Amino acid sequence: MSKNTAKSKLVIGNWKMNLSFDEAEELATSIQETLADFNLQTEVAICPPFPYLELVTDLADEGEAYSAGAQNCSQFNNGAYTGEVSAKMLADMGVDFCIVGHSERRKYFKESNEVLAEKIDRLTENQVIPVVCCGETLEERKSGKHFEVVEKQLTETLFHLSKNEFEHTVIAYEPIWAIGTGETATPEQAEEMHKFIRSLVEKKYGTEIAYNTYILYGGSCNPKNAVELFSQPDVDGGLIGGASLKCGDFVDIIEAAETTTSEN
Numbered sequence: 638m639s640k641n642t643a644k645s646k647l648v649i650g651n652w653k654m655n656l657s658f659d660e661a662e663e664l665a666t667s668i669q670e671t672l673a674d675f676n677l678q679t680e681v682a683i684c685p686p687f688p689y690l691e692l693v694t695d696l697a698d699e700g701e702a703y704s705a706g707a708q709n710c711s712q713f714n715n716g717a718y719t720g721e722v723s724a725k726m727l728a729d730m731g732v733d734f735c736i737v738g739h740s741e742r743r744k745y746f747k748e749s750n751e752v753l754a755e756k757i758d759r760l761t762e763n764q765v766i767p768v769v770c771c772g773e774t775l776e777e778r779k780s781g782k783h784f785e786v787v788e789k790q791l792t793e794t795l796f797h798l799s800k801n802e803f804e805h806t807v808i809a810y811e812p813i814w815a816i817g818t819g820e821t822a823t824p825e826q827a828e829e830m831h832k833f834i835r836s837l838v839e840k841k842y843g844t845e846i847a848y849n850t851y852i853l854y855g856g857s858c859n860p861k862n863a864v865e866l867f868s869q870p871d872v873d874g875g876l877i878g879g880a881s882l883k884c885g886d887f888v889d890i891i892e893a894a895e896t897t898t899s900e901n
């Protein structure tokens with residue numbers, strides 16, 4: 638099955654651990670000012686590092702050009718967990734999205750599917766939309782295990798949710814070999830995996846929910862390849878790393894999302 642082709646797209650910028658406060662302020666302001674000139678169907682969110690979240694939530698409230706998202710949250714509710722930030726704190730600050738299970742967190746911070754499932758629970762309890770990342774390594778793709786790997790990641794992190802909870806989640810397919818490498822999945826590779834993911838959602842939650850679920854592509858998405866990627870029937874937008882750090886590139890990607898929505 639394919640998604641509803643009239644559905645608007647979603648583009649999320651993941652700033653990772655980049656930018657000074659001044660740079661962040663300038664970037665968030667320029668994106669807001671540029672998007673103010675458009676009458677966008679595409680939904681946009683920006684995920685800055687924690688210390689800049691208030692800056693982004695304030696601009697998000699003021700301009701309504703984008704929403705604010707976080708890059709991580711704690712699996713715990715509250716208490717003696719030095720250095721952690723809870724889902725409730727994010728909700729209190731007006732944060733709408735939170736990335737969960739990015740491959741960098743799985744790799745450098747050893748986050749397991751079990752811990753990620755708990756983070757997703759905390760977020761859904763607090764009405765923050767989890768953007769759940771999945772994706773295979775190059776070796777896994779070369780050995781033909783990519784579908785199996787992605788199915789396991791989604792089953793163990795996300796598919797325990799009830800229908801009502803699942804409806805307020807976003808999935809991001811990010812092949813690890815394409816993140817920050819300049820090597821993008823071909824539109825065919827992206828579509829093949831997105832279609833597979835949608836079929837898993839359909840099996841678990843039914844046709845209507847599968848149809849409405851946002852499945853984003855991430856991994857070296859840029860203004861040059863965005864139109865082709867977003868033209869695929871099961872690609873509902875993008876999770877953008879490097880290219881979200883430049884206002885011009887990020888806005889071009891948003892325009893690609895907009896163009897492909899009206900073309901479909």
Ligand code: PGA
Nearest residue numbers: 816817856857877878879
């Ligand atoms: P990239 O990162 O666009 O720089 O490849 C994407 C991501 O990690 O979310």
